[in-house]
Amino acid sequence: MSTPPISQYNDKLAVWCQHESDFTQLNSLANSLAVPLYQSIDKHTPEVFFLTYRDDCLKLLDKELLKKGGLTVDIQPRAGEQRSYPAPKQGNLAKALGRKTKTIVDATTGWGQDALFMFRMGYQVQCIERSEIMAALLGDAFQRLNQVDWMQSLNLQAPKLSQGNAIELLANLEASPDCIYLDPMFPPKRKKSALAKKSMQILQELLGQDEDKEQLFEAAFKATAKRVVVKTPDYAKPLGGKPDESFKGKLLRYDVYFKK
Ligand SMILES: C[S@@+](CC[C@H](N)C(=O)[O-])C[C@H]1O[C@@H](n2cnc3c(N)ncnc32)[C@H](O)[C@@H]1O
Known part of the structure; x- marks a missing residue:
C-alpha cells in the first residue's frame, strides 16, 4: 500500500489493484487522485468507494459491489435505440x-x-x-x-x-x-x-x-x-x-x- 497523501477524498475513495498487470496504470491513477492504492481490501478498509479494473473496464465500486459488478460508463446504445450511425434524431x-x-x-x-x-x-x-x-x-x-x-x-x-x-x-x-x-x-x-x-x-x-x-x-x-x-x-x-x-x-x- 502506498502512503496516503492528503486528498479531498480522504477516507472515502481508494484505488484497488487486483491484478499485477494493472499496477502501473492504477498506481498513477491513485497518485493523480491523491488516494491510497490497495492490493487487497476487506471489511476493515476505511474507504467506502473503490476504483478498479474489472472485465477490461475501469469500474467504481461501493462495499455492496465489492464481490461482483461495479459501475462503469456504458458505451452500448440504449435499449430500443437504432444501432446504425447516426441514430435517428427522435x-x-x-x-x-x-x-x-x-x-x-x-x-x-x-x-x-x-x-x-x-x-x-x-x-x-x-x-x-x-x-x-x-x-x-x-x-x-x-x-x-x-x-x-x-x-x-x-x-x-x-x-x-x-x-x-x-x-x-x-x-x-x-x-x-x-x-x-x-x-x-x-x-x-x-x-x-x-x-x-x-x-x-x-x-x-x-x-x-x-x-x-x-x-x-x-x-x-x-x-x-x-x-x-x-x-x-x-x-x-x-x-x-x-x-x-x-x-x-x-x-x-x-x-x-x-x-x-
Ligand atoms: C447528474 S450527473 C450528469 C449525468 C449525465 N447527464 C449522464 O447522462 O450520465 C451531473 C454531473 O455533472 C457534473 N458537474 C456538475 N457541475 C459541474 C460543473 N460546474 N462543471 C463540470 N461538471 C459539473 C457532476 O460532477 C456530475 O458528474
Whole structure:
C-alpha cells in the first residue's frame, strides 16, 4: 500500500489493484487522485468507494459491489435505440436540442449517457466533467469506444473530454457551440428516493449536490451561440427562469433557453 497523501477524498475513495498487470496504470491513477492504492481490501478498509479494473473496464465500486459488478460508463446504445450511425434524431432530447444544432458541449457529463446518446445521433459533442473520478471513468470509456468496430470503420473519434469546472472552462471555449447541455444534480424529492438509479445514488454520495447550478447556467448562457438545454427532474423549478420551450417526459423535462 502506498502512503496516503492528503486528498479531498480522504477516507472515502481508494484505488484497488487486483491484478499485477494493472499496477502501473492504477498506481498513477491513485497518485493523480491523491488516494491510497490497495492490493487487497476487506471489511476493515476505511474507504467506502473503490476504483478498479474489472472485465477490461475501469469500474467504481461501493462495499455492496465489492464481490461482483461495479459501475462503469456504458458505451452500448440504449435499449430500443437504432444501432446504425447516426441514430435517428427522435424524442424529447432531440426536440430540445433543435433541428439546426450541430455542435454541443455537454458541461455536466457524469456517467456520459446523455453525451454518448447525442454523439450516436450524429451531433458533434464535446464533454466537460469536474469530478476527477468521473473523468477517469469517462476517459476509460472513450478509449474503449475508439476501439469499437463501427467507430473505426466510420473513422469516428469519441468526444473530446476536458476535466474541470465548466463555469471556468466554458468561458474559454475555442468556438461557441450551437448548444450547451446541462444536467446538474438536483436534490432528490424524497430523502432516499427508491427511484434513483444506483449510478446516480453513488454520484450523489460521492460528490454531493451541485450547489453552483445557477452560476453554471449563467456561464452556459454566456458561452453558447444559440441555446442552452437543461435536463430537470419534473419536481424542480426551472434553473434559468421561465424557459422558452419545455419538453416534458414522465419524470423529467428538458427546458430550452434561446439566446436571442
Ligand atoms: C447528474 S450527473 C450528469 C449525468 C449525465 N447527464 C449522464 O447522462 O450520465 C451531473 C454531473 O455533472 C457534473 N458537474 C456538475 N457541475 C459541474 C460543473 N460546474 N462543471 C463540470 N461538471 C459539473 C457532476 O460532477 C456530475 O458528474
